[in-house]
Amino acid sequence: MQRDKFFKEIENLNHPNEKLIKTHCSYCGMQCGMNLRVNTQTNKIIGVEPRYDWPVTVGKMCPKGVTAYQQTNHKDRLLKPLIRDDASLKGTAEGFREASWEEAYDLIAKKFKELQNEYGKDSLSVFSGVSMTNEKCYLTGKFARVALGTRYIDYNGRFCMSSAAGGFLRSFGVDRGSTLPWTDIHETDCLFIAGSNTAECHPTSMFRIWNVQERGGYIIVVDPRETPIARRADLHLDLKPGTDLALANGIVNQLIEMGYIDEEFINKHTNGFEETKELVKEFTPDYTSMLTGVAPEKIIRAAEIYGKAPNAVVMFARGVEQQHKGVDNVSAYTNMALVTGKIGRPKAGVATFTGQGNGQGGREHGQKSDLLPGYRKITNPKHVEEVCSVWGITPEEMPQPGVSAYEMIELMEQKTIRGLYLLCSNPAVSAPNQNFVRKAFKTLDFMVCSDFYLSESAEFADVVLPAVTWSEDEGTVTNIEGRIIKINKAQEPVGESKPDWQIQVELAERLGKGKYFSHLKTARDVADEFRLATKGGYADYYGATWDKIDKQDGVFWPCKNENDEGTPHMFLDKKFYHPDGKAKICALPYRPPAEEPCEKYPLRLTTGRVVYHYLSGNQTRRIPFLHDMCPEPFVEIHPETASKYNMEHEEKVRLFTRRGEAIYKVKITEAIRKDTVFVPYHFGHEESINLLTIAALDPISRMPEFKACAAQLEKVELKKVQ
Amino acid sequence: MKKRLYLELENCIGCRSCLAACTQCGGHEERNRNYVYDVNPLVNRQTMPLMCLHCENPACARSCPAQAIQIHETGAVLSALVEKCIGCQNCTIACPYGIPKFDQEQNLMYKCDLCIDRTKDGIPPMCASVCPSNTLQWLTDEEIENKKKQFNLDNGKWVTSMPYLEGETNVKVNLPGILQGITKLF
Ligand code: SF4
Ligand code: SF4
Ligand code: SF4
Numbered sequence: 004m005q006r007d008k009f010f011k012e013i014e015n016l017n018h019p020n021e022k023l024i025k026t027h028c029s030y031c032g033m034q035c036g037m038n039l040r041v042n043t044q045t046n047k048i049i050g051v052e053p054r055y056d057w058p059v060t061v062g063k064m065c066p067k068g069v070t071a072y073q074q075t076n077h078k079d080r081l082l083k084p085l086i087r088d089d090a091s092l093k094g095t096a097e098g099f100r101e102a103s104w105e106e107a108y109d110l111i112a113k114k115f116k117e118l119q120n121e122y123g124k125d126s127l128s129v130f131s132g133v134s135m136t137n138e139k140c141y142l143t144g145k146f147a148r149v150a151l152g153t154r155y156i157d158y159n160g161r162f163c164m165s166s167a168a169g170g171f172l173r174s175f176g177v178d179r180g181s182t183l184p185w186t187d188i189h190e191t192d193c194l195f196i197a198g199s200n201t202a203e204c205h206p207t208s209m210f211r212i213w214n215v216q217e218r219g220g221y222i223i224v225v226d227p228r229e230t231p232i233a234r235r236a237d238l239h240l241d242l243k244p245g246t247d248l249a250l251a252n253g254i255v256n257q258l259i260e261m262g263y264i265d266e267e268f269i270n271k272h273t274n275g276f277e278e279t280k281e282l283v284k285e286f287t288p289d290y291t292s293m294l295t296g297v298a299p300e301k302i303i304r305a306a307e308i309y310g311k312a313p314n315a316v317v318m319f320a321r322g323v324e325q326q327h328k329g330v331d332n333v334s335a336y337t338n339m340a341l342v343t344g345k346i347g348r349p350k351a352g353v354a355t356f357t358g359q360g361n362g363q364g365g366r367e368h369g370q371k372s373d374l375l376p377g378y379r380k381i382t383n384p385k386h387v388e389e390v391c392s393v394w395g396i397t398p399e400e401m402p403q404p405g406v407s408a409y410e411m412i413e414l415m416e417q418k419t420i421r422g423l424y425l426l427c428s429n430p431a432v433s434a435p436n437q438n439f440v441r442k443a444f445k446t447l448d449f450m451v452c453s454d455f456y457l458s459e460s461a462e463f464a465d466v467v468l469p470a471v472t473w474s475e476d477e478g479t480v481t482n483i484e485g486r487i488i489k490i491n492k493a494q495e496p497v498g499e500s501k502p503d504w505q506i507q508v509e510l511a512e513r514l515g516k517g518k519y520f521s522h523l524k525t526a527r528d529v530a531d532e533f534r535l536a537t538k539g540g541y542a543d544y545y546g547a548t549w550d551k552i553d554k555q556d557g558v559f560w561p562c563k564n565e566n567d568e569g570t571p572h573m574f575l576d577k578k579f580y581h582p583d584g585k586a587k588i589c590a591l592p593y594r595p596p597a598e599e600p601c602e603k604y605p606l607r608l609t610t611g612r613v614v615y616h617y618l619s620g621n622q623t624r625r626i627p628f629l630h631d632m633c634p635e636p637f638v639e640i641h642p643e644t645a646s647k648y649n650m651e652h653e654e655k656v657r658l659f660t661r662r663g664e665a666i667y668k669v670k671i672t673e674a675i676r677k678d679t680v681f682v683p684y685h686f687g688h689e690e691s692i693n694l695l696t697i698a699a700l701d702p703i704s705r706m707p708e709f710k711a712c713a714a715q716l717e718k719v720e721l722k723k724v725q
Numbered sequence: 726m727k728k729r730l731y732l733e734l735e736n737c738i739g740c741r742s743c744l745a746a747c748t749q750c751g752g753h754e755e756r757n758r759n760y761v762y763d764v765n766p767l768v769n770r771q772t773m774p775l776m777c778l779h780c781e782n783p784a785c786a787r788s789c790p791a792q793a794i795q796i797h798e799t800g801a802v803l804s805a806l807v808e809k810c811i812g813c814q815n816c817t818i819a820c821p822y823g824i825p826k827f828d829q830e831q832n833l834m835y836k837c838d839l840c841i842d843r844t845k846d847g848i849p850p851m852c853a854s855v856c857p858s859n860t861l862q863w864l865t866d867e868e869i870e871n872k873k874k875q876f877n878l879d880n881g882k883w884v885t886s887m888p889y890l891e892g893e894t895n896v897k898v899n900l901p902g903i904l905q906g907i908t909k910l911f
Contacts, residue, residue: 065740066744
């Protein structure tokens with residue numbers, strides 16, 4: 004399916020005494036195909052071989068993918084459950100002792116029951132993540148609601164994809180991250196890419212993206228930094244961090260003014276145009292330039308290129324989404340496609356670059372505080388009934404909606420939440436305002452963490468459970484395109500580690516809820532129940548069987564039954580998912596970042612990734628090649644700014660905000676705005692930039708504003724650094 | 726059909742996946758054999774790989790007093806033979822691009838062998854397999870000829886090998902600037 008000009012028939016190299024297991028990368032939403040090399044004598048994973056026959060990435064991998072296999076048999080793997088009896092050591096890696104699963108389960112069940120007896124069901128919470136299979140994400144939602152009976156479950160997508168989800172739901176009535184398959188990307192005529200450092204964060208998109216220019220098409224990049232993709236773009240709109248909404252409004256205004264709109268499409272298939280037209284009028288090139296710092300000519304030129312392009316794709320990522328108006332930014336950029344009608348056909352549409360491996364699937368099936376499988380709402384009685392019939396509980400037993408990830412942490416600090424089961428996430432690095440977050444974790448009466456390494460967050464736990472890596476279990480993941488793909492098992496679990504779904508089944512049994520879970524004996528059992536639970540929801544996976552995924556090179560949701568081949572392109576019939584079938588063009592008044600620069604904090608701090616690391620770095624910092632390439636964080640500063648502060652390249656300096664401070668090495672580059680500094684967020688403890696970031700949340704997605712806050716720099720005495 | 730390594734330097738995004746992948750090649754003992762440079766690190770993010778070009782008349786092999794550097798029938802200039810290399814490091818000095826690396830402990834030169842255990846059977850080398858930006862590609866001569874036509878510039882800036890490089894090479898290189906000659910779609 005969708006084999007294009009980049010696809011070549013190539014046979015793999017087979018070494019003697021080795022077999023190849025087809026699978027995908029453990030890290031980002033690209034989910035590059037790869038083969039794991041397994042020694043047939045030791046049955047251990049020993050390397051990687053490209054998967055040339057995967058149509059999206061045709062063998063390509065970034066350095067994270069190439070070295071991903073080194074996670075499995077890594078010396079830091081947790082081999083047995085760990086218990087820490089001395090709570091005063093919380094927040095350190097000290098005081099853990101190895102224990103049996105029996106002892107760990109007994110302790111967890113006892114503590115969970117005690118807390119719930121004393122403080123009520125909702126005194127427990129589940130904080131999860133989406134770097135795991137759909138099956139695990141699904142079961143985690145069920146575990147929280149059915150085994151624990153708590154309303155408090157949420158997940159790390161609140162720090163990743165939730166603004167994209169909120170924006171798409173508002174604009175289209177459906178949240179599928181890409182309206183078209185990635186095999187369309189190189190065939191479009193213009194890519195408008197905002198807030199995505201694609202070359203570093205989704206590198207294997209790049210051969211398609213460059214091909215647009217080779218064909219004579221255009222690339223427009225919106226970023227405060229001249230990233231590798233911005234360097235070669237036809238147009239680089241170097242905006243101030245946190246001003247996307249103004250820029251998007253300004254471009255939509257120009258599209259209208261210059262007559263690039265598609266009136267027929269607007270009339271037939273959208274609502275909200277007139278109101279939006281009125282609102283964006285104010286955003287003239289000069290006014291927009293004043294707000295964003297982008298030259299007026301560039302704004303006009305961007306609208307002209309995008310407007311003229313026969314086909315174009317609007318793309319964005321965390322740069323626009325991790326703001327306290329992230330949802331508005333998403334809808335505002337989506338407006339560009341809706342007013343010009345460049346959507347609902349091949350080679351044109353809107354896409355977000357999904358951050359985590361299963362950032363798409365993981366947000367659809369009930370790990371979010373208000374969602375149930377199949378993208379159902381927990382506040383919709385009909386939806387609740389449908390899911391209850393699969394789970395075997397009554398609607399009365401279904402907990403109420405909870406709160407978002409960061410708000411759960413606030414409730415921990417207030418002692419409303421007293422127990423935490425954390426899995427597949429490392430919020431002691433990734434959440435904003437770390438000084439507060441770490442204090443909140445210390446406040447907990449009891450915390451369980453499931454991970455395959457002792458993460459910074461595990462350091463706050465009373466019990467740490469050894470989970471498996473992606474290569475020791477099987478299941479499905481939904482990639483950046485909305486394509487459901489299959490992760491395969493290449494090796495037996497290391498030590499006594501177990502997959503999280505199994506841990507949840509066994510824990511549920513200890514909690515007296517076995518009858519809802521004990522039938523789930525294999526990953527495939529979970530998969531079958533999961534597909535059934537999504538049936539009839541709009542993220543319907545029912546027809547996406549593992550066989551079909553294998554045969555078709557993945558299945559795009561929705562896929563409703565056996566005969567349904569899935570939906571690579573969304574909205575081909577120009578039907579959107581709002582009740583009247585129309586999309587919504589949104590009139591969105593501009594709001595500046597929550598914290599604007601001032602005399603005391605004159606710089607704009609923005610954060611992001613480097614190509615060598617993934618998320619909190621708990622995995623990639625342990626991989627020798629990746630560690631060698633980027634062993635520590637740094638602060639990127641423009642040379643003029645550095646000279647104002649009298650700072651030199653590689654000098655250690657103090658960066659601070661109203662919330663915290665850290666010491667970083669200066670990295671001087673002209674490829675950043677003079678008023679902006681950048682620090683990558685993959686590092687823990689005192690190196691974490693999230694000690695400084697602000698927890699200003701988007702009103703809809705509850706996404707914190709990682710991408711913009713006010714900061715100041717200071718030179719440090721040498722002795723202070725050591 | 727014979728294929729070659731082809732480099733389109735304009736595309737490089739500096740991810741160093743080529744280096745990571747190099748360590749994955751069976752005969753490479755988990756050491757990478759090429760280089761990726763930051764062209765102008767304090768100014769912008771331009772990067773480019775520096776790969777062995779597998780010269781047709783390689784200075785490294787010519788300079789070797791022990792005939793430790795063999796040329797494979799595919800044209801690949803191989804890494805030094807363990808039993809022959811005397812560790813004189815002539816080759817590292819002779820190569821105009823500084824490609825051969827030296828292992829002090831083993832007193833042995835090692836360099837890119839174009840993943841000979843792959844390329845001898847027509848399987849692309851690891852670097853060109855994984856390169857996310859298509860800076861490194863594994864192409865037939867016909868495909869390279871097409872590239873040449875596609876990027877033909879009036880000012881003669883399109884370059885494979887001569888005259889900028891030292892002699893003819895098996896690897897073909899396309900220097901930055903390819904986009905200048907492209908006619909825009911609209
Ligand atoms: S991290 Fe992302 S781009 Fe890199 S290999 Fe893995 S899936 Fe592909
Ligand atoms: S893999 Fe390709 S893009 Fe990455 S550094 Fe090497 S040549 Fe450049
Ligand atoms: S580039 Fe250097 S190492 Fe490679 S063949 Fe030519 S002279 Fe030898």
